[in-house]
Amino acid sequence: MVVAVFNKQHGFTLITVLILTSMASLVVLSSLRENIVQERLSGNFQKKLNSRLLAEKGVFEQAKLLQQTLNREGVLAVDDLINKTNLASGTGIIASDATFSATLTKNPDGELEIASLGQRFEGDAQSNLVARFGIQGAKGSSVFTNAMVGCKGVNLSGSGSIDSYDSSQGTYEETKSDDGDVSTIAGDSDVVLSGHSPIRGDVKASGVIYLNGSSPIIGNIHSNTGVYISPGSGLRVDGNVYTRGYYKHRGGRISGVVRANGDATMQWSTYIDNTQGETLDIMYGGTGDFKDTYNNQQDGVHYSNSKFNINPNVEPVTVADPTAPDYDPSNPDTNCDPLILPEKMTDIMAGITGYDSISVGPTQLFKFNTEQGFHSNGGSQIIVPTLADVFLFDKKIQNQSNGSHSKEYVFALDGLKMTSDGKMEVSGGDVILLIDGDFSMEGDTTLTIKKDSSLTVLLTGKVNIGAGAKVITEQEGLTTSGHPSLSFYSSFNGVNGVQFSGAANLYAAIYAPLTTVKLSGSGELFGSVRGAVITSSGGSGAHYDAGLLKVQNGGKPSTPARIVFLGWSYKTPPQSEPSPAQ
Structure with missing residues (x-):
């Protein structure tokens, strides 16, 4: 008999x-916890993404409003553009608690800044964005595009400098x-x-450019001839x-x-530095005559070598050519008189029935506003x-x-003469004289x-501002x-x-495309000048006001003014203080 023996396992x-x-339970619980964490992270990310997209929408909507203001008002100074533009705010399409709001400011660099706040779930998720924008002026809308435009020639023989500034951004010294x-056109x-008239800017001539004396540019x-x-x-x-x-x-x-389609001649002690490291110092399409064997060479190769004798096919300077297929008479770069001023003057004067004559002499003070002109002293x-x-x-x-008013208030005169x-004095708005x-x-x-006042003078005769005369503009540049x-004009x-x-400085925008403009004396001209021929002598310099590009006097712009995105500003917009309830 076999007896079975069982070992006790004791559980x-x-x-x-x-x-x-x-x-296994720990693994499952850990997995559940991980899933919960991932779900929460995904939810938070989705909330943050929603708020970010809403903040971007606020930037885009505010930029649209800025562009609409530009389209309606034309080019404005940054402060004026901000004041005349509504602030963007609204809700997204995903839910009623998806909101955005934007604010407008000007940063220290004079740029537009749009700060946008996007929120979701009653502010539980928030995103802030700050975008920088600039204003690109309308091209072709202003006839004051350069410091000097001498349609048939420019002759500078004095010692005054020519440069630029922007009155809409600050003073001459600041900008x-x-x-x-x-x-020339x-x-x-x-x-x-x-003489010595340094020019800080580009020079373009439809003819020859002569650099005589010690005048640096x-x-x-860029020359055609x-x-x-x-x-x-x-x-x-x-x-x-x-x-x-x-x-x-x-x-x-x-x-x-140097790039020349024609002949090139260089005498002793002449240099082409090529500081930007272009492949060739000089290219010329005609014959070459280079006297200085030491300085007229590049990497040991003389400029007379055939490697430099290549026609660079320099583009022509745009000239006034009414027969050209793309000629635009309203373009100030292709027409000396884009306003067609004689015709416009005839149209204005057609409705004038009488003219006054004004003479302001010793001790007299004559005041103009848009309603009347009168002697306040001595008349x-x-x-x-x-x-x-x-x-x-x-x-x-x-x-x-x-x-x-649907039309302008104009003072019609047959002459204005100031003596002794x-x-x-001009005040009270935009005063217009038709002389x-x-x-x-x-x-x-x-x-x-x-x-905040201006004087616009349209005349058929001459303008003469003498040696002792003074013109004081309390606000240079454009008025509001x-x-x-x-x-x-x-x-x-x-x-x-x-x-x-004059010996005193003058701020003026001068448009006289059919006559000679003569600048002399020691006074400086701030603004812009366009004439048939411009001559400048003595110490008279010219400082172009780039703010005049915002003037809209040249007909329909070839390209409209627009808001231009400059980049993101990586900073948190200032937050308002929470209320006591919050």
């Missing part, structure tokens, strides 16, 4: 199963820059620089030289490169304006003492234009209504139609 299997079950461009018209030069650089030393052009004709270099240095004459349609105010309406110590004759300031006369504080087509010989 070991049960313990093992319990241990394995516990371990001066190298955009004081000089150009009519075919084969020259730019002649003699801080910028590029040729470039002549006189004997001398030092820096002559701090930039590149482009010409479709000849290049004759007799002394000094070029910091950039009793009172004149009132007439209504006329002035094209310069089609896009930017006249700021008038008693509100707006006579004074004239079928001359505007003259002689002796120790003073014209004062008060802040968008017009230059002082501007002259002359349809005179004789000689010396505009003369400024």
Whole structure:
């Protein structure tokens, strides 16, 4: 008989199963916890993503409102654009608790900043974005595009400098820059620089560019016919030289490169520095004559080598050519008189039935506002304006003492003459003078234009601001209504139609495309000047106000003004203080 013997396990299997079950439970619980964490992270990420997208929507919506303001009002200063633009706010399409709101400010660099707050779930998820935007002015809307435009020639023989600044951003000292461009438009018209008139800007000529004396150019030069650089030393052009004709270099240095479709001649002690490291210092399509064997070479290869004798096919300077298929008579770069001023003057004067004559003499003070002109001292004459349609105010309406009107208030005169110590004052908005004759300031006369006011002078005769005359503009640049504080539009087509010989500085936008503009004396011109021929002598310099690009007086812009994205600003927008309830 076999007896079965069983070993007692004492519950070991049960313990093992319990241990394995516990371990499995721990794995399951850990997995559940991980899933919960992942779910919460995903939810938070989704909330944050929603708020981020809402913040971006706020930026885009605010940019749209800015563009709408530009389309409606034209180019404005940053502060004015901010004041005239509504703030964007609203809800997203995903839920009613998905909201965005934006604010507008100007940063220290003068740029627009849009700060947008996006929120979801009653503010449980928030995102802040700050975007920087700039204003790109409308091209072709202003006739004041350069420091000097001499349609048939520019002759600078004095010692005054030419540069630029932007009155909409600050004073001359705060904003001066190298955009004081000089150009000619009519075919084969020259730019002649003699004496010491440094130009901080580009020079373009439909004819020859002559660099005589010691006048340096801080910028590029571009000519259709040729470039002549006189004997001398030092820096002559701090930039590149482009010409479709000849290049004759007799002394000094070029910091950039030279590109000439025609012949190239370089005398002793002439240098092309090529500071930007272009492949070739010089390229020329004609014959080459290079005297200086040591300096007229690149990497040991003389400029007479065939590697430099290559036609660079320099693009032409744009000239006034009505027969060209793409000719645009309203483009200030292709037409000397894009406003067609004589025709416009005829239209304005057609509705004028009578003209007054004003003479301001010793101890007299004559005041203008948009409602009347009158002697406040030393006289009793009172004149009132007439209504006329002035094209310069089609896009930017006249700021008038008693509100707006469908037409402009215009003072029609057959002449305005100031002598001795006579004074004239302009206030109360945008004053318009229509003069079928001359505007003259002689002796120790003073014209004062008060802040937030402007004087626009349209005339058929001459403008003469004498040696002792003073023009005081309390606010340089554009007024809040968008017009230059002082501007002259002359349809005179004789000689010396505009003369400024004062010792005091003058701010003015001068448009006289059919006559010679003569600047002399020691006074500085701030603004812009366009004439048939421009001559400058003495110490008279010119400082181009880039703020005049915002003037809308040249008809329909070729490209409209627009808001331009500049980048993100990586900072947190300032938060408002929470209320006691919060």
